[in-house]
Amino acid sequence: MIMVVIYLDKGEEYKTVSSSEEVFNKIKDSKFYGVAKTCSSIGLAEEFIDNIREKHSDANHNVNAYRVYNNNNIIEYADDDGEPAGSSGKPILQQISTRDLINTVVVVTRYFGGTKLGIGGLIRAYGETAKLAIEAAGIKNLILYKKLKFKGPYDYIGNVLGQLEKFKADIKEQGYEEGQFVILAVLKYNIVNNLIKEIREITSDKIEINITDSFYL
Template sequence: MGKVFFTPDRQVEVVYKVKDSKFYGNISRVDSEEEVRKFINNIKSTYHDATHNVSAYKIGEGDRALKYSDDDGEPAGSSGPPVLRAIEGEGLTNTVIVVTRYFGGTKLGIGGLIRAYGNTARLAIKESGKKKLTLQYKIKVLTNYDKLGTVLGQSEAFHSRILSTEYENDRVVVTLRINPDFFTKFKDVLIELTGNRVEVKKSGEVYI
């Protein structure tokens, strides 16, 4: 079924107290930077009177992963990076966490902040639970009308999922989702069976 990753199972909020400070940890699955921005802005709006709203997120995997953390006024490296390390340390992707702090009057020091923000993030992850995500390639197959049956037949043989079939002039465009492990073989088989009267190209990646 392709490479498996993990994402938060559900959106939750946890509360973690350290000395006189109170930390609220909010976690959610996100599949785009737009969803990240909406989630962070919503938390900042809800806790607009907080001392800090520290955030971190990760979307995707490998060299193309999008990762970011924000200390939001805390000493550099004391808050956002520990939250991001918690996300990566738990093997999560497509994840955003916002840790909101209400300062209680007692300074925690750099080490204390690192522990507090990291612990709040890990508590949120534990409370949310993990859900498996499988990476799939989204691909487009362009061919002639008379080869459509071959494309559809091989799509079924390779356990792909047809997302759409569109007709453009004298050609057909089939959009489907397939296990990355099958992509190259699927492409080679279609080229062979259609006498190279087909164009197969990757158009994106999705997690299901």
């Protein structure tokens, strides 16, 4: 078992797998099944691993690895699941990390066919199957979005709506609170500062603006 903690600010974008498709790879009589999945936490990654272990409970090995963002750190984990140390989990993790994927878990299941592959053969077999699983799943970029709350005198609602339209924000909700208008809107991270600056300027800083949430899409 290998676990590595790397400090990293995930930043404005990151890559992960876009779907989950099981692949099959036969090497010298051993059958290998690989599957990759996106996961937003260590708990979800381990839950997925447990599900695959249950699905392939009769297999000789369910080797796994994941790379997950957690509290400004990248957690890299690999488990050989009974195979010789460093022969299986590490090459799976390498397929994830060389593509700079985050929030990604891969499990490669092996049904032993009677022919020993040796350390080098295992490294190639597990790495190749993990590669096939990632390719089958596909890769997508996730972009950071911010959710903002705008609150102010009704006289300025037209100014705010005009800027939200200009910056192509997604307006989620409009209403009233304490006699003032309230607007909730979502927009890409790289637009937020310019939008806030313009709204403050054209309303003489009469609008209360708060970022209420951040998420990736």
